[in-house]
Amino acid sequence: MKVDYIIKNKVSEQDFERAVYNWLAEGDYTPDDIIENIITQNNLVLLPLHFYMNDYQGTCSASLGYSRTEYYQVWNDTYKRSETRSRMVTNWVPHSQPVQGTVTTVVYAGDKNLEGIALFVENMGWRADELNQIGQNEANYAPVLSLFKVNGSDSWNNKGAKKAYNSAVQQTLPLLPSNLVQNFNLNIRFSEKKFFSLVAPFWLFIYEYQEQQYYVVVDGNDPSRVDGIKPEDKKRKNSVIALRWYGWIGGIVASLFGVYYFSGQTFAELEINWKNIGIFAAGFILTWILIESKVTSIKKKSIKARKEVLKKKFNQ
Known part of the structure; x- marks a missing residue:
């Protein structure tokens, strides 16, 4: 196994903290006093990641609903006459169509004690094509290589394939000719287009509010990518x-x-x-x-x- 990219941190600690506090200042039910009453701890961590870009091709099938207005007659006892009423009726029609596309997937490949944070990292908006613009190729850099606990093949089989399939589903549903869908099934095959292993920097902001611990993760390459957990003002x-x-x-x-x-x-x-x-x-x-x-x-x-x-x- 080799490391294709080692991404250098581009976010200063000051910019990181500003991004975190801006994030904490948002939210409908975030406590008003959170910025003044938290105990914090900051860490810059390096996370090993596998990136996959895959083409897919296959078919999808579903029952599609088409709504129409149905008119019917009822008897009005008060006025002793027949009246026309209306109701919405949905007709369900079987449908199938060919599908194809491209999905990118990122899977955390490191120690299990950071898996909770990794869930945020995996969904923070990284795209495989960004790797053409960042980092330097430093293959087999031993200290970094040791961060990887899962190889690319196992990572794909354990998590990547399912994530890629779900992404393909999200791409396919809007292409259907109706937004009323039942019994949806997507039958596709993936073919690998690109694969990268890399180490990316992330700022980890651990904070305590009212004796409960929370955390925020900021991408060390782009401070606009922020995610985490906030307390709620119940x-x-x-x-x-x-x-x-x-x-x-x-x-x-x-x-x-x-x-x-x-x-x-x-x-x-x-x-x-x-x-x-x-x-x-x-x-x-x-x-x-x-x-x-x-x-x-x-x-x-x-x-x-x-x-x-x-x-x-x-x-x-």
């Missing part, structure tokens, strides 16, 4: 849930009262007609606007508070 999240729950209950009751008030009928006389449907729909839409505007206000207020703390931190 009080704020529960308040949003309660606001939506009680808001919708109140909104539905108010909409029904609006139908009663503007229809000029008693509750016993109320019937389903376009006027009453319109009144209820208007109340429903107004309820949605009021609730979501309040939820957005709560979230924006929290993010703004974190941004202010962040601004003070880096202006010192």
